[in-house]
Amino acid sequence: MNWGIIGTGNMGKVLLHSLTQSQAVEEKNLYLYNRTLMKAYELLNQYPNVHVERSLTSMANKCDVLLLCAKPKEILEIAKKLQPNIRKDQLIISITSSISTDHLDQILPCKTARMIPSITNQSLTGATLLSFGQRTNAIDQQMIKQTCKLFSEPVEVKDETVRAASDLVSCGPAFLSYVLEDMIQSVEKETLLKREDAEKFIETMVIGFGRLLEERHFSLQTLREKVMVKGGITGVGMKALEKEIHNSFNQVFINTHEKFATEQEMVEALIHEAKMNFSG
Template sequence: MKVGFIGTGSMGSLLIESFIRSGAMNPGQITASSRTLSKTERLAASYPGLCVVPSNAEAARGSDLVFLCIKPLDFKHVIDDIKASVQPETMIVSITSPVLLAQLEEWLPCKVAKVIPSITNYVCSGASLCIYGSRFGPEDRDRLEGLLSHISEPLCIEEKYTRVVSDISSCGPAFFACLLQRFVEAAVQETGIDPDDATALASQMLLGTGKLLTEGGLSPELLQSRVSVPGGITAEAIRLLNHELDGTFNRLIRTTHAKFYEDVEKVGVSFLIH
């Protein structure tokens, strides 16, 4: 299978590297373009055989599967670049959540889908959230999910839940890294523990917690009850957390959704004015 990548920024380059390092594909299967060609050339220098092309049309032409790893407001321009280069059987996959499948199907004469990856895919972990257009058949889904399964757990979702599942799966690592950072900083400020030691301990704790919640079969509630003794230190700290965090994550989800719908509206306008 020949795969094109349009956009080699943070997530585009992460996907390329993850697919190659996991053995899902070799560099010779990949053709890539980017607005900043030097980024793609640096990537190709690390993975000999990866083909760098100067135009989006060339990245799409002859590819069985094309990943669009670009910003929301760049979509109409890129679609105009590639629509003459794709065939009805070409699979186009957007990784950008505010661009709707209906918009892609209206403007592209091929099979379209959305995949929401996660930074955790870099270590072949976490989920890839898959949303399929009407032209994507069962065999197409199997091919795409077979590729994604090398670096993640592919999960099929409904488009109406795009934002909230992205909050959990894709943004979640940054949210919990923020909480871990604040935890470590407080430990250093209050006790003088070495920051590197505290970070290492907290990171290993988070890794182990993830395993307990997956491989260990514990729910978040059960894990808390297993650690927390009534009237003990952990129970007192959890009481404080529940009080201080009351409503925090509701506000977080409202914030991400507000920004998402703002971006959806901007994308819709960009498709109309070109």
């Protein structure tokens, strides 16, 4: 089975690495296309046995599964260009929450799915969020789940919770990186600790923190309770955090959901326009 990645930006590269490093897909069975062809050709230095195609038509003709790794508006444009060359037995997958399988089903005659990756997949860990179109059968769904299981924990999500899940799984690493970077900047400003030492301490702490959770030594709550000795220094610091950070993520999720709603309105309008043009 041949897989194609259309769009070799950040998440396209993550999926390329995850699929090949986990041996979910052999390099010889992977095809790449990018609007700026040189960016795709540059990846041959790291993945010498993948194929770079010069057109979407070629990708449609050679691939059984196509991953659309682009922004919502671009994904719709790509889907419309692919449509004349797509067979009913092919599978096309969107990687963005704003493009649902229903959206793809309205444009394409084939099987569809949505697979939202996380940058953590690059280390063959973390979650992958999955949704399946109406034309996919149990065998198709099992194939996608088994493929994702080689580099992540696949989780099926519904349309009504996909944005919230994506905020945690896909955006979460960026949000946590910001918080940790703020810790580093603050300790550098308020103490004599050098930045390079602070970065090293934070990195080793986060790795150890992840292992404690992975090995089920603690939950988030019991870990916090274990570290916070009554009347100790951690508790004093925690009071400052509770004052400054408590409920601050509410606005984060309000913002992401507002952006999500705006993107979905745009997608619906574009699909409606495409239908009107087709019927005209």
